[in-house]
Amino acid sequence: MTRYRLGIDIGGTFTDLVLYDKKEKSYQTEKILTTPRNLSDGVIEGMQNLVENFSEIDYFVHGTTAGLNAFLERKGSSVALLVTKGFRDVYEIGRANRPDMYSITYRKPEPLVKRRNVFEVEERVLADGTIDTSLNLSQLNDVIDEIIESGFNSVSVSLLHAYKNPEHETTIKEAIKQKAPHISVSLSHEIAREWREYERTSTTVINAYVAPIVENYLASLEKRTAQGGLEGDLYIMQSNGGVMTSEVAKKMPIQTLMSGPVGGAVGSLSLGKMTDYKNLICVDMGGTSFDVSLVIDGEPDVTSETSLEEFPILTPMVNIHTIGAGGGSISWIEGGGLRVGPKSAGADPGPACYGNGGTQATVTDANLVLGRLDEEGFLGGNMRLNRDAAYKAIKEIADQLGLGVIETAEGICDIANAKMADAIRTLTVSKGIDPRDFALVAFGGAGPMHAVLIADLLGIKKILIPTVAGTFSAWGMLQTDIRHDAVRTFVSLLEQSDKQKMASLFEEMEVETDNILTQQRVKQEDMSFQRTIDIRYVGQEYTVNVPLSVEIIDEQSIDQIAGLFHEMHGKIYGHNNPEGVIEAVNLRVTGYGKLEREAERSEESGVKTETDIVARKNKQIVWNGTELNTPVLTTEHLKYGHRFYGPAIVEDPRTTTVIPSGYKVEVDPLGNLEITKEEV
Incomplete structure (x- = not known):
């Protein structure tokens, strides 16, 4: 009997799982270190921790970073590009615009396909879809033979005006599959059926670049979950905010590029409907990256065209701005100044305090030294942090700067907060949107730890911390169609x-x-x-x-x-x-x-609790250079109606919320923390 719905989000440092039990109408969450050498290892391990028999899982949805990582790290497939004769240089020339026009060191990104791997095909379709020159099948066969001999495992086909008449592209795919069924083929009219040759070609090339990696990953995951008893389809989160089956995802892997971060954006949309907040700035801070998206007037901010690493992509995506700022972001010195990120310690070896061999100071190490993280209470007590290792790593930076360890730790957090506030300004202020008109929703393992401090820099007075903040992106995936x-x-x-x-x-x-x-x-x-x-x-x-x-x-x-x-x-x-x-x-x-989903949750108890809040303990925490005796609360003891004031720390098995002085916290009917800046 099937009874569970499972959402999984793979991050750079942690893999998050959320399991909804339809019978008990309750959630279970799991957060384990990501396994970068084989991402499916972490997925299977997390599933086994939650469910003994996978056959009990009714619905499985997964956000994968396999394609995005391959693209960002330039570890994609060997791609051949087929174009109309006479248009070999469309992809390499690109556009003449210069995004960073005042930088004398600016260089265009290196194309994913070298010019020598671009093949011309004799054919011509006019702008109205009329065939002017028929496809030369003899010459096409010669090109296919050359592609096979050269060992390409992926082919991108982008013919002139194929968006109007795709006949020739379809014929080319059939010919390639007949001779070499193992080669992945991406057709421009299937990936981006709209005009502008360079943008359409770029989109198709990216799809082809990541296709074999995504196909192999999904095939492996399908096999391993089936061995565990999973009988239904694997659903994959799309960059546009919806989901698709893994079979469709194999054909359009470009739609999976932002599938992890988008889960949080969709979750924020559902949260907004439950709490009547229509304008939200959604921030997801994990171990590696910081992702920002918007909900405006109750609708997600979806764009039909975007760019990634300066390569245009013609496919609908939730508009997400990402920077390299997370709990694992490494601090370093350049020109005598302190820098933070974008390089991350990731899951292996991770921050110094993880005790896995990391020696470089990270944002997580700084928060531990400042007392904001608890050595014993991290991940609900399932992972012990090494404060001495964190202190040693930050002292190494502090000595080079001639500063104290505490001063340096606060500096690391301040720089990270400033970078994240700037990322929010990119999606708001730079587009004429005032962030002060929005509430800030913070999630991810590290998001609630920095949310209030970031909001303060932007003048935002309302912050929402969801009940499942630490695994919120995985929860959001369960709310999609x-x-x-x-x-x-x-x-x-x-x-x-x-x-x-x-x-x-x-x-x-x-x-x-x-x-x-x-x-x-x-x-x-x-x-x-x-x-x-x-x-x-x-x-x-x-x-x-x-x-x-x-x-x-x-x-x-x-x-x-x-x-x-x-x-x-x-x-x-x-x-x-x-x-x-x-x-x-x-x-x-x-x-x-439309997919089945959990009915919208009702209030936890219908009435506010009259009980007092019980602090787990009090501890010395550094706030603006001063140590203060600060209460440490747990979400386990927080109920609807509870109210308290900063400074305070709220611990959850999956995340930690940091509340400085000057802020009031209330627990809403759904168990979310509503944090409001007090009027001076």
């Missing part, structure tokens, strides 16, 4: 658009999306579709994604779409031009497949 996105390029002045053609393209995408959802065993009654249009003022490069609320597109609905575009443009950019000429660029359909 299956999602698939389809797109068609349709460039036309909006008023002069061929409305019949628009309707036809929308219907075509809905059929395509219906088929994908059906493959993932979604019933018709559980499917829903959202139509949107990318619109811009004529002459602009960027677009605004405008939702459609009507099925029939006529003159009246066109006027409504135009009005909504002007309104949204004004909200996003602070200005609009209602008299300006506007044009449609892309038509989009997002399909959702």
Whole structure:
């Protein structure tokens, strides 16, 4: 009998697991060190700690970093790129814009495919989809033979105007699979079916670069979980905030790139609905990275185009800004000044205090020396920290700076906090958004430890710490539905658009999306579709994604779409031009497949507790250079209605919350900590 729903998030330092027992209506969590040599080892170990027989697991969802790590570390596959004859240099030339225009040392990122590995194919499709030159099958066979002889294990195919007519790309895939079924093939019209050759090619190349790694990882995980008794599908978190089965993930691995961080963003969306907070800044601080995302007016901030390491990606993703700042971020000295990150001690060897051979001072070591972390209480007492090793590592830095150990430890935390506040400004202030209008949701193993201090730097007065903060991304994955996105390029002045053609393209995408959802065993009654249009003022490069609320597109609905575009443009950019000429660029359909999930939780007890808070102990903790006797509380003893004031430390088996003076803490009906800055 199946009774469990399991969410798993692999981080750079820890692997987090959240198990929901449908029978008992309760959660269990697990946090173990990530196994970087074979990520599935940590997954299986964590599952075995929670469930004896995997056959009891009804739903399994997993956020994987296999593809992202391969991309970031440049350890992806050997990729061959096939392009239309005469367009060999599209990928290498890229765009002429210079992101860091004032840096004299700026260099474009090295392409993932070297020019010698780009092969031209004789064919030509025109911009309207008409075939001008048929595919030369004889020449194609020669190219395929060369690819096989050269030992490529992945091929990216990006032909001119294939987004309009994919016939030649499909033929190429069939020919490659016939001769070399072991080679992974990525087609641009399947990965990013929209115009702009460089962006489409870049997206397809990244997909091909990580495809064999993700395919092998998922195949291994499927095999090992099946051996343990798991009978259902493996669901993989997508970068767009939905999930897909592992079979679909193998075909579109690019959708898994941000699958770990996105779990927290989706969890924040659910938390916002439960607590009536519509504007949230979501921060996930683990051992390696710090991820920031937004929930605006109750909706996730999803972008249809982004870039990673300066490579453009044309696929819907939750807009996440990531920097190398986590508990494992290493402190170092450059030019006589203290620096923190982006290099991380990771899970192996980890911070010095882990006792696994690490000797470099990290943010976690600094928090331990300051007393914010407990040697005995870390991970619910399952992991003992070595304070002497942390002290020794920080003293080495302090001696070089001519500072005291405590002073240096506070400096390490202050620098990390400043970097994280700047990361939040990148998604807010730099886009005209005032962070003070938002509540800060903090999660991850280290997020609650720094959340209030970061909020203070930004003037944010409300901080939310979820009940499962330490494993919140894994919890968020259990709140998602299956999602698939389809797109068609349709460039036309909006008023002069061929409305019949628009309707036809929308219907075509809905059929395509219906088929994908059906493959993932979604019933018709559980499917829903959202139509949107990318619109811009004529002459602009960027677009605004405008939702459609009507099925029939006529003159009246066109006027409504135009009005909504002007309104949204004004909200996003602070200005609009209602008299300006506007044009449609892309038509989009997002399909959702509803999955069973936990019913929204009710209040813990219905009434506030009248009992007093019991502190686990009091200890000396450093606050702004001064040691203060500070109460250490545990979430086990905190109930709805409890209220207390900083300074205080709240320990949970999976994370620690640090509350300085000047802040009030209340436990809400769901067990979340609501932290509010007191008015002076």
